[in-house]
Amino acid sequence: MALCLVAALCVGASHAHASRPPAAAIATAHPLATAAGKDILSAGGNAFDAAVAVSAALAVVEPYSSGLGGGGFWLLHVAASGRDVMVDGRERAPLAATADMYLDADGEFVPARSLNGPLAAGIPGAPAALAHIAERYGRLPLAASLVPAIELARDGFEIDPVYTRLARWRRDAIAASPAAAAQFLAGDAVPAPGTRLRQPELATTLLHLARDGHDGFYGGEVARLLVAGVRAGGGIWRLRDLAQYRVVERAPISARFEAPTGRWRLVSAPPPSSGGVALVQMLHMLSGFDVAALAPADRAHLLIETMRRAYRDRAEFLGDPDYVDVPVARLTDPRYAAGLMRNFRMDRATPSPPPEAVRAEGADTTHFSILDTDGNRVAATLSINYPFGSGFVPPGTGVLLNDEMDDFAARPGVPNAYGLIGGDANAIAPGKRMLSSMSPTFIESDAEVVILGTPGGSRIITMVLEGLLAATGLDPTAGGGARDWVAAGRFHHQYLPDEVVTEPDALSPAVRRSLERRGHRLSTAGRPYGNMQLVRWRRAQRQVEAASDPRGIGAATVIEAAPAATVSNHRRQPQTQPLRTTP
Numbered sequence: 001m002a003l004c005l006v007a008a009l010c011v012g013a014s015h016a017h018a019s020r021p022p023a024a025a026i027a028t029a030h031p032l033a034t035a036a037g038k039d040i041l042s043a044g045g046n047a048f049d050a051a052v053a054v055s056a057a058l059a060v061v062e063p064y065s066s067g068l069g070g071g072g073f074w075l076l077h078v079a080a081s082g083r084d085v086m087v088d089g090r091e092r093a094p095l096a097a098t099a100d101m102y103l104d105a106d107g108e109f110v111p112a113r114s115l116n117g118p119l120a121a122g123i124p125g126a127p128a129a130l131a132h133i134a135e136r137y138g139r140l141p142l143a144a145s146l147v148p149a150i151e152l153a154r155d156g157f158e159i160d161p162v163y164t165r166l167a168r169w170r171r172d173a174i175a176a177s178p179a180a181a182a183q184f185l186a187g188d189a190v191p192a193p194g195t196r197l198r199q200p201e202l203a204t205t206l207l208h209l210a211r212d213g214h215d216g217f218y219g220g221e222v223a224r225l226l227v228a229g230v231r232a233g234g235g236i237w238r239l240r241d242l243a244q245y246r247v248v249e250r251a252p253i254s255a256r257f258e259a260p261t262g263r264w265r266l267v268s269a270p271p272p273s274s275g276g277v278a279l280v281q282m283l284h285m286l287s288g289f290d291v292a293a294l295a296p297a298d299r300a301h302l303l304i305e306t307m308r309r310a311y312r313d314r315a316e317f318l319g320d321p322d323y324v325d326v327p328v329a330r331l332t333d334p335r336y337a338a339g340l341m342r343n344f345r346m347d348r349a350t351p352s353p354p355p356e357a358v359r360a361e362g363a364d365t366t367h368f369s370i371l372d373t374d375g376n377r378v379a380a381t382l383s384i385n386y387p388f389g390s391g392f393v394p395p396g397t398g399v400l401l402n403d404e405m406d407d408f409a410a411r412p413g414v415p416n417a418y419g420l421i422g423g424d425a426n427a428i429a430p431g432k433r434m435l436s437s438m439s440p441t442f443i444e445s446d447a448e449v450v451i452l453g454t455p456g457g458s459r460i461i462t463m464v465l466e467g468l469l470a471a472t473g474l475d476p477t478a479g480g481g482a483r484d485w486v487a488a489g490r491f492h493h494q495y496l497p498d499e500v501v502t503e504p505d506a507l508s509p510a511v512r513r514s515l516e517r518r519g520h521r522l523s524t525a526g527r528p529y530g531n532m533q534l535v536r537w538r539r540a541q542r543q544v545e546a547a548s549d550p551r552g553i554g555a556a557t558v559i560e561a562a563p564a565a566t567v568s569n570h571r572r573q574p575q576t577q578p579l580r581t582t583p
């Protein structure tokens with residue numbers, strides 16, 4: 001007892017002078033984006049200015065993942081007020097969109113129409129979000145934070161092997177758009193890694209945004225070129241689609257839970273993301289189990305069963321809250337989760353009903369995490385959906401458009417490119433935001449703050465759950481440091497198809513056999529998936545860590561504000577106890 005009291009007093013005392021991080025940190029999917037964020041912090045910017053710089057730089061150097069022609073969710077923590085808020089810069093369906101726009105004359109879904117070319121593109125939200133974040137939360141003018149991206153677009157950068165691999169995969173879609181082919185291909189060929197890529201038209205569009213803010217993209221010359229290009233290519237945008245676009249500030253989803261490492265609070269993305277709701281549902285479903293103490297096969301089985309149930313609800317209930325009544329309170333109630341688990345059996349998988357759905361590798365989207373020395377935080381997940389989005393660039397803009405319209409349910413029960421099904425809640429309607437899996441997330445206890453997220457299509461939410469379990473000690477096999485958590489093996493279930501997709505080495509042969517005996521069908525992903533970017537602030541130890549997923553080419557940096565902090569990778573010794581959650 002005495003020991004406990006001393007520990008409590010010590011922790012309390014160290015918090016008192018550790019309420020500000022000793023260092024800033026940035027983890028992004030590309031070294032040039034990390035450098036852009038670092039430059040802006042050095043120039044006196046805060047985490048929000050750095051987030052603008054990183055988002056814009058990623059739009060230039062990772063055109064296969066995100067961009068001005070796409071959207072995303074920026075989860076912010078404002079240290080001065082303690083407020084968490086999500087800037088929803090998700091794309092919207094054009095006002096001329098119709099529920100059946102991707103069906104043929106026989107009512108059959110034609111996937112190519114919602115994936116390739118300008119008909120697949122929602123109205124972008126990223127430029128509006130950057131202008132909004134700079135104006136509302138930044139310390140520097142938008143124009144200052146856009147400088148690194150403008151220089152990267154104008155002067156060029158050497159493309160990486162991921163670019164070449166993904167451009168090869170999307171070559172036909174890119175080649176169908178002359179402006180995209182001129183920007184991203186070398187003649188007919190995909191450029192080799194190391195080739196210098198200059199994007200002067202994108203630099204000009206960024207300059208318009210820098211000079212005129214929101215209206216520099218959604219009005220004037222840029223808007224005119226965007227709409228003219230989309231319509232000439234067979235799309236349905238009008239000038240008023242762009243003029244009407246606004247970001248929405250939304251209250252995040254939050255919940256408290258207990259882990260061997262203390263009492264934690266989860267803060268994550270609300271609808272139109274399905275991430276926060278699904279994460280809270282899964283935590284509630286795990287509640288009452290001594291998750292950390294379970295045998296590995298039992299823990300994996302339990303996780304798979306919670307994933308299955310959360311994704312079933314995703315398909316039925318989740319959509320744009322401005323258009324449909326998403327029953328968030330009910331879905332995130334612990335009693336509802338208990339009901340979902342009533343038919344759970346530790347010795348047997350609960351089958352998902354047919355129809356089987358297609359499966360896709362999640363190669364799109366990007367995530368970054370930032371902490372500044374005031375304690376401001378950003379977790380942002382951004383997307384243009386498929387690699388290189390729709391493959392379409394409206395001439396004269398340099399803006400690669402998304403194919404986020406595929407995230408709608410084009411027909412109830414018919415899977416999208418990620419094998420996800422949906423119902424009326426996620427049906428297409430004019431101006432509606434399509435449902436997303438992007439899950440930028442904070443978890444925090446008295447002792448720690450962790451900022452995390454990842455790309456990966458439908459698998460984003462389960463990767464964030466796995467990262468969260470690792471970071472809180474609920475998965476004691478994952479190791480004790482940020483680098484261990486982003487590297488840990490992954491597995492995923494999404495209700496349909498009824499199979500567990502695993503990374504090659506994520507589960508031991510014994511665990512795989514045990515799961516198969518319980519009735520699970522296992523399949524191995526073609527390649528490792530995800531690209532988690534994580535920042536950790538250990539308040540009591542006055543340490544900051546940052547880690548970029550070794551599966552990607554990203555870079556994490558800790559920028560010391562005071563004498564050097566050491567990065568610890570020691571393994572935790574978790575105590576065991578049942579997981580408890582509260583709304």
Ligand code: GLY
Nearest residue numbers: 383385436437438
């Ligand atoms: N386009 C991927 C997502 O929003 O979930």
